[in-house]
Amino acid sequence: MLAYLKTYLTMVSTIISFIGVLNVAVDPLWYAQGNKLNPINVPYNERLTKTNLFLHSDRQKYDCLIFGSSRVTLLNSKALKNNVCFNYSFSAGTAEEFAKYAQYVKDKGVNPQKIYVGIDAYNFTFDKKTALKKKVEVAEPKPAYQAYLFSLDTLQFSLKTIFRLNTEIRYYEQDFQGKFSDNAPKYKPKFVDKKTQEKCNFSRIAYYKQIRHIFPNAKIIGYVPPISVWKLFNESYARGLLDCELQAIYEASKSYDITYDFSYPSEITTVTYNTYDGSHYHPDVNNQIAQVLEEKRSNLGIRIHQYNLNEYQQFHKSKLKEYLYKEQQGKRL
Amino acid sequence: MLFNSLEFIFLFLPISLFIFFFLGKYGYHRLAITWLVTASLFFYGWWNPRYLLLLLVSIGLNFFIGYTLNQLNSPVRKKTLLILGITANLIILGCFKYANFFVSSAADILGINFNLQNIILPLGISFFTFQQITYLVDSYRGETKDSKFVDYCLFITFFPKLISGPIVHHSEIMPQFADKTVCQFNLENMAVGITIFSLGLFKKVVFADNIAAYASPVFNTAAAGIFPTFLESWIGALAYTLQLYFDFSGYSDMAIGIARMFGIKLPVNFFSPYKATSISDFWRRWHITLSNFLRDYLYIPLGGNRKGEIRRSLNLMVTMLLGGIWHGEGWQFVFWGGLHGAYLTINHEWNVLQKKYDLKTDNWLSLKLGWFITFLAVVFGWVFFRSENMATALIIVKGMIGLNGLLFSTQIIESGLKKAFIDISILLAIVWLTPNVQEWMGKYDPVFNYEKVKKLSSNSLFWSRLQWQPNQTYALVISVLTVIALLHLTKVSEFLYFQF
Numbered sequence: 001m002l003a004y005l006k007t008y009l010t011m012v013s014t015i016i017s018f019i020g021v022l023n024v025a026v027d028p029l030w031y032a033q034g035n036k037l038n039p040i041n042v043p044y045n046e047r048l049t050k051t052n053l054f055l056h057s058d059r060q061k062y063d064c065l066i067f068g069s070s071r072v073t074l075l076n077s078k079a080l081k082n083n084v085c086f087n088y089s090f091s092a093g094t095a096e097e098f099a100k101y102a103q104y105v106k107d108k109g110v111n112p113q114k115i116y117v118g119i120d121a122y123n124f125t126f127d128k129k130t131a132l133k134k135k136v137e138v139a140e141p142k143p144a145y146q147a148y149l150f151s152l153d154t155l156q157f158s159l160k161t162i163f164r165l166n167t168e169i170r171y172y173e174q175d176f177q178g179k180f181s182d183n184a185p186k187y188k189p190k191f192v193d194k195k196t197q198e199k200c201n202f203s204r205i206a207y208y209k210q211i212r213h214i215f216p217n218a219k220i221i222g223y224v225p226p227i228s229v230w231k232l233f234n235e236s237y238a239r240g241l242l243d244c245e246l247q248a249i250y251e252a253s254k255s256y257d258i259t260y261d262f263s264y265p266s267e268i269t270t271v272t273y274n275t276y277d278g279s280h281y282h283p284d285v286n287n288q289i290a291q292v293l294e295e296k297r298s299n300l301g302i303r304i305h306q307y308n309l310n311e312y313q314q315f316h317k318s319k320l321k322e323y324l325y326k327e328q329q330g331k332r333l
Numbered sequence: 334m335l336f337n338s339l340e341f342i343f344l345f346l347p348i349s350l351f352i353f354f355f356l357g358k359y360g361y362h363r364l365a366i367t368w369l370v371t372a373s374l375f376f377y378g379w380w381n382p383r384y385l386l387l388l389l390v391s392i393g394l395n396f397f398i399g400y401t402l403n404q405l406n407s408p409v410r411k412k413t414l415l416i417l418g419i420t421a422n423l424i425i426l427g428c429f430k431y432a433n434f435f436v437s438s439a440a441d442i443l444g445i446n447f448n449l450q451n452i453i454l455p456l457g458i459s460f461f462t463f464q465q466i467t468y469l470v471d472s473y474r475g476e477t478k479d480s481k482f483v484d485y486c487l488f489i490t491f492f493p494k495l496i497s498g499p500i501v502h503h504s505e506i507m508p509q510f511a512d513k514t515v516c517q518f519n520l521e522n523m524a525v526g527i528t529i530f531s532l533g534l535f536k537k538v539v540f541a542d543n544i545a546a547y548a549s550p551v552f553n554t555a556a557a558g559i560f561p562t563f564l565e566s567w568i569g570a571l572a573y574t575l576q577l578y579f580d581f582s583g584y585s586d587m588a589i590g591i592a593r594m595f596g597i598k599l600p601v602n603f604f605s606p607y608k609a610t611s612i613s614d615f616w617r618r619w620h621i622t623l624s625n626f627l628r629d630y631l632y633i634p635l636g637g638n639r640k641g642e643i644r645r646s647l648n649l650m651v652t653m654l655l656g657g658i659w660h661g662e663g664w665q666f667v668f669w670g671g672l673h674g675a676y677l678t679i680n681h682e683w684n685v686l687q688k689k690y691d692l693k694t695d696n697w698l699s700l701k702l703g704w705f706i707t708f709l710a711v712v713f714g715w716v717f718f719r720s721e722n723m724a725t726a727l728i729i730v731k732g733m734i735g736l737n738g739l740l741f742s743t744q745i746i747e748s749g750l751k752k753a754f755i756d757i758s759i760l761l762a763i764v765w766l767t768p769n770v771q772e773w774m775g776k777y778d779p780v781f782n783y784e785k786v787k788k789l790s791s792n793s794l795f796w797s798r799l800q801w802q803p804n805q806t807y808a809l810v811i812s813v814l815t816v817i818a819l820l821h822l823t824k825v826s827e828f829l830y831f832q833f
Contacts, residue, residue, distance in 0.1 A: 001520035004803035008527065011812035016819060142823065150339060152820035 020149040028157035031056070031144045034174065035161060041172040044157045046073070046090035047097075047139035051104075053176060054086060055141070059110050062086045067098040067211070068118025070170065071225040071279055074178040075116070079290035083114050087178075092130060095123050095207035095252075100136040102214045115220045116293060117211060117256065121227075121263070124200045124248040125241055132203060169276055179283060184276040189230030191332060192238055200244035208252035221293055222259035223301070224249055226285065228278030229265040229323055233332070237320060246313050253304055260301040262289060264316050265323040268300070334379040336530075336587045337538055339822055345376065349492075350594055357516025365516035367483055369595070373490035377456070384455040388490070391425065395465040396485045399472035415473045419466055426462045429454055434662030457496040459659060461489055463626055464500055470630060471503050484510050493591040497584055499602040499622040505781050506597065515596040524803050525777045526593030531815040532770050533586025538821040541579035544760055547572035547753050548719070550745050555728040556721045563739040566732025568746060568753045573719045574712050575760045578607065581620070586770050589780055601771055601780040604789050607711070607764045610703040612676040615711060618789060623659075627652050645681065650674035660718070665726055669717040676710055768792045773801045 025036050030049040033056065034041045043049065064083035066072060072089035088101055098117060105112075122130050141147065147154055160166045169184045212220060227235075236242040253259030268274065274282045291297040304312060324330050334341050349372040356365040378385040398418040405411045468488070471477050480503075487510055494501060509515060551561050551569025561569060585602035592599045602621050609615035616624045632652040638645040650671065657670015687694055694703070716733070720726035731737055746753050771779050772790055775797075780786075801807055 001524045001803050003805070004524050004808045005520065005527070007805055007808035008524075008812045008815075011809060012815050012819075015812070015816045019816075019820070146339060146823050150819050150821075151823040152817075153823065155820060 016149060019155055022162075023148045023151070023154045023158050026158035026161050028154060028161055029141070029147055030176075031141065031147060034172075034176065037162065039174040040161060041174070041176060042157070042161050042166045042168055043070075043073070043091065043170065043172060045139065046070075048141060050088050050090055051139050052141050054088065054105070055108075057086075059108060062110050063112055064114040064116070065102070065105060065110070065112045066116045066118075067093070067101065068116075068225070069093040069120050069122075071120065071281070072116075072118035073170065073172075074180075074280060074283055075118075075286045075290060076177045076283055078175075078177065079287045080116075080294060082294050083112075085114075085116070086110075089118060093118075094130055094133065095204040096133055096136050099207045099210040099214065100138060102211050104138045106214055112215060112218050115211065115215060115218050117208065117220060117222045119208065119222050119224050119249050119252055119259070121224070121236060121241075121245040121249065123204045124202060124245050125198065125239075126201055132201075170280060177283070180276065180280075187228070187272040187275050187278060189228060189272065189278055191230060191329060192234045193332075195238050195240075197240035200241060200248055202248050202251070205248055205252045209255045212255040220256040222253040222256040222304075223289070223293060224259070224261040224263045225279075226262040226266075226269050226275075226281050226289075228272070228275060229270045229320065231278035232263065232265065232269070233320065233324070238332075242316065242320075243313050246316055247309060250304060250309050250312055259304040260289075260292060261304055261312075262292075262301040264302065265319040266300070270323055334376050336584065336591070337534060337822060342819075342822075345372075346591065346594075353516055353595060354518040357518070362513045362516055363483070366487055366510060369492075370483060370486045370490060373487070373492040373495060376492040377490065377495060380456050387425075387455055387458075388461065391422075391461065391465065392486055392489050394421065395468060395489075396480075396482055399468050399477055399480065399485070402469065402472040403475065403478050411473055415469055418469045422462050422466055422469075426458060429458055431658075431662050460498050460500060461495065463623075463659075464489060467500075467626065467630060468503055477503055477507075480507065491592070491597070493588040493595075493597075494599055497581070497588070498620075499585060499588065499600050500626050501600060501622070502625075505600055509597050517596075519596055521777065521803075522593050522596050525774060525779060526590045526595075528590070528801060528807075528811050529593060529770060529774060529779055530587050530590030531811050531818065532773070533583045533588075533590055535814045535818040536579045536583030536586065536770075538583075538818050540760060540763075541576050541583055542821065544572050544579070544756060545576045546748070547746055547757065548576050550747075551729065552719055552721070552725065554745050555732075556725045558728075559745075560728055560737040561732045561745055562737050563732055563735045564750065565745050566729050566737070568750075568757065569729060570712050570716050570733060571757050571761070572753070574607075574715050575757065575764065577715060577719075578603070578764060579760070582769075593779070598778070598781040600782050601786050603769065604771060604786045605764070605769045607708060608704065608791065609707050609711075610700050612673070612680045612707055612710060614789075615707055616673075616677070621786070623656070627656050631655060642681075642685070646678040649677045649681070653677065663721075664723050665717045665720050668723065668726075669714050672714050672717065676714075768796045772796070773799075776800050776802070 024032055027034050027036065028042065028044055028049075030041065030052040041049075061084050064077075064080065064085035066075060066077060066080075066085055066087040066089055068075075068089035070089070070091040070093070072093075073087065073091070075087065075089075077085040077087045086105075088105065090097075102115070126132060169181045171179055171181060173179050208222075232242075236245055249259075249261070262268065268281070268285055268288075274285050288297065288300055292300050302315065307315060321330070321333060324332055334345060336342075349369070352368055352372075353365050356362075356368055374385060374388075377388060395418065398414060402411055402414055402418075405414065468477060468485070484507060488501070488503060488506055489495075491506070548569050551565055552573070555561055555569075582603035589599045589601075600622055604618040604621065606615055606619035609618050632648055635648040635651060636644055637648060640648075651674075653674030654667060654670040657666045657668070657673070660666045660669070686692070693699070713730070713733075716729050717723070717726045720729065728737075768790075771783060771786070772792055775783070775787070775790075
C-alpha cells in the first residue's frame with residue numbers, strides 16, 4: 001500500500017507541477033506577462049488576456065485607451081507617442097462591449113486624457129457573430145492558481161503555442177503589440193455579382209455615445225479602420241448598406257471630438273500587399289494611421305465632420321465609382 | 334464547499350485528515366471525533382453560514398426528542414412524541430422545499446396572481462432531515478440508547494455524506510465512530526479511499542460534465558418552446574440519463590472515498606443501475622440508500638406486501654409518489670414518482686403471472702429484453718425528472734416518438750450529430766459493459782454492505798482479473814485519471830443532487 005501511495009502521489013504531483021510550470025512559462029492567458037519560451041503570444045481569448053495585461057500592469061501610467069475590433073489590435077500603442085496608451089481592442093469587438101470595458105477601466109481608477117475608438121461598419125449590420133449582446137460581462141480572470149495549474153484549456157493553448165499549431169495569422173509580440181504571421185496568406189480579392197437591398201440597425205450608436213458619458217472630459221478620437229475596396233463593395237455597396245452604414249458612423253461619431261475615416265478607396269485600400277484579408281492591415285499601415293490620429297500627418301484619411309452627411313456619403317461613393325471605372329468595373333455600379 | 338473544488342481537495346481535506354490522525358495518534362479519540370464535527374460544520378457553513386444555525390437547531394431538537402424517546406416508558410407518550418418529532422421535521426422541510434410549489438399551485442387553481450419571494454433551499458436539507466427521522470424511529474424502537482451528543486452530531490454532519498448522502502442508518506455508522514482505531518492512520522484505508530475518490534471525481538468532471546453539453550441545450554430549447562426533432566430529443570434524453578448517473582454516482586463514490594480515508598465505510602448508493610433487467614432490479618441498484626429508506630420507513634410501515642396485491646400496489650404507488658415529491662417541487666416530479674409506481678406495479682403483476690403460468694424468463698433473450706425495456710422506461714422517466722415543467726417534458730416526449738420531425742438540426746447541438754453519437758455510445762458502453770467502482774475495488778470491501786450488493790454483480794472472469802490492486806500499474810493508471818480530472822476543475826460545476 002505504501003508503494004502504491006508513493007507512486008500515485010509522486011506521479012500526480014510531478015505531472016501537475018510540470019503542467020503548471022509549462023503553463024506559467026507559455027502563459028497563454030497573459031497572467032504572468034506572457035510567453036517566456038518564445039516571442040509569440042497567440043490571441044486565444046483577447047477579452048481575458050487584455051484584461052489580465054491591464055490588471056497586471058501599472059494602470060496609473062495609462063493616460064490613453066484604445067477600443068476596437070481585431071482591426072484595431074494592429075494599431076501599435078507605442079506608435080502613439082503623445083500618450084501612454086493601453087490597447088483594449090479584441091477580436092469581433094462590438095460597441096456595447098467597448099462601453100462596458102470603458103466603464104470597467106474607469107472603475108479600476110484609470111482616468112484617460114485621450115481615447116481612440118475604432119468604428120467598424122459591421123456594428124450596424126448584425127449577423128450571428130456580431131449580434132447585439134444585451135448582457136455584456138467583462139472577462140474577469142479567475143485566480144491564477146485555477147487558471148494555470150488545473151486548466152486543461154490553458155494546457156491546450158500552451159501546447160498549441162509551443163508546437164505552433166495555432167491557425168491565427170495575427171499574433172502579439174513579446175511587448176504585446178499586434179503583428180502579422182510570416183505565413184499570412186496573400187490577399188486575392190474578387191468583386192461579387194450579388195446585389196441585394198439590406199437594412200442597417202442603428203441600435204449600437206447609443207453605445208458609442210455612452211463612452212462619452214463615461215469619460216466626459218477625455219478627448220475622444222474615433223476612426224474607421226481601412227477596408228479594402230473589394231470588401232467595401234462586396235459587403236457594403238452590393239448589399240445596399242453603404243449609405244446607411246456611413247450614416248450610422250456619422251451619427252456615432254457626433255459625440256466625439258474628431259473622427260477619421262480610412263475606409264474609402266485610397267492608395268491604402270486599393271492594393272493587396274498590405275493586408276491578408278482586406279480588413280486587417282499591416283502594422284506599417286497602422287503606424288501611418290497613428291501619425292494621422294496624432295495630427296502629425298494629414299495626407300491620409302478624412303475628417304468626417306468636415307462634411308455634412310450627404311457630402312460624406314457622396315465622397316465615399318464617388319471614390320468607389322472612380323476606382324471601379326478606372327479598373328473597368330463600372331458596370332457593377 | 335464542493336468535493337470537486339481546489340479548496341476542498343488541496344486544503345480542506347488534507348488539513349482535516351492531518352488533524353484527525355494527529356489527534357488519533359496521541360490517543361485523543363473523542364477529540365478527533367469532535368474535530369470531525371467541527372470540520373463538517375465548517376464545510377457546511379462555507380456555502381452559507383446562515384443555514385448552519387438551521388442545521389444546529391435541527392440537530393439539537395432531534396437529539397433531544399431521541400433522548401426523551403429513550404427515557405419514556407409509556408407507549409402512548411412515545412408514539413405521540415415520535416409523531417410530533419417527525420411532523421416537526423417534515424414541516425421544516427416542507428417550508429423550505431415546497432412552500433413555493435404549494436403557493437403557486439394554489440394561485441393557479443384559484444386564478445390569482447400571488448408569488449412568494451423565492452425561498453432558498455438549504456443545502457442537503459432533504460438528506461439530513463430524512464436521516465434524523467430514521468434516528469427518531471430507531472429511538473422509538475429503543476435502538477439508540479447509548480448515543481452521545483457529539484457522536485450524534487457527527488452521524489448527521491459527517492461531511493462526506495452531509496449534502497447528498499448516502500443516507501446512512503444509525504446502526505451502520507455509529508459503531509464505526511465508537512471504534513477507537515478509527516482515528517489511527519491506516520495505509521489501506523488511505524489508498525482505497527484516494528482511489529475511489531479519484532474515480533468518482535473523474536466520473537463527475539470528465540464524464541458527467543462533458544455529456545451535459547448535449548443534454549442541456551435540448552432541455553433548454555424545449556423549455557423555450559422550441560420543438561427538438563426525434564434525433565435531438567433522444568440525444569438529449571440519453572445524454573441526461575448518462576449525466577445524472579455519472580454525476581450522482583460520481584458524487585457518491587467521492588463521498589465513499591473520502592469517508593474511507595477517515596476509516597469509515599459508507600453504504601453503497603449505486604450498483605450499475607443501467608444493467609438492471611427489471612424495474613425492481615433498477616431500484617435495488619439506483620440511489621440504494623434512498624430506496625432502502627423509503628422501503629423501511631414508508632413502504633413497510635404502510636403494510637408493504639403483507640395485505641394483499643391491491644394494497645401492495647397502492648403502497649408502492651404512495652411510496653413512489655412521495656419519493657418523487659421528495660426530489661423537488663413541481664408536477665413533473667409527482668408524475669415521475671407516479672410513473673415509477675406504475676412501473677413497479679406492472680413489474681410485480683408480471684412476476685405473479687410468471688409464477689402462475691410457470692413462464693421461464695431466466696434465459697438470455699428474456700433477460701436482454703427485460704434489460705432493454707427497463708432501460709427505455711428509465712430514460713422516459715428521466716425526461717420528466719430533468720424538465721423544468723410538464724409542458725417541457727411533453728415537448729421532448731413528442732420529439733422522442735417522432736412527432737416533431739426526424740431531421741437533425743445543428744442549431745441545438747452545436748458539435749453535431751456525429752460527435753454526440755460517439756460520446757453517448759462510449760459512455761453507454763461503459764455503463765453497460767464495464768464493472769462499477771465497487772466491483773473494481775471489490776477485493777478491499779469498498780463499502781459498508783458490499784457483501785449484500787455483491788450478488789447483483791454479473792461480471793465475467795475477464796473483468797474480475799482486472800480488479801484493482803495496490804500495485805504500480807494501478808498507481809500509474811489512477812494517477813493519470815486523477816490528473817485528467819484535476820485539469821477539468823476550472824469548470825467547477827455543482828452536483829445535480831444538491832438541488833434535492
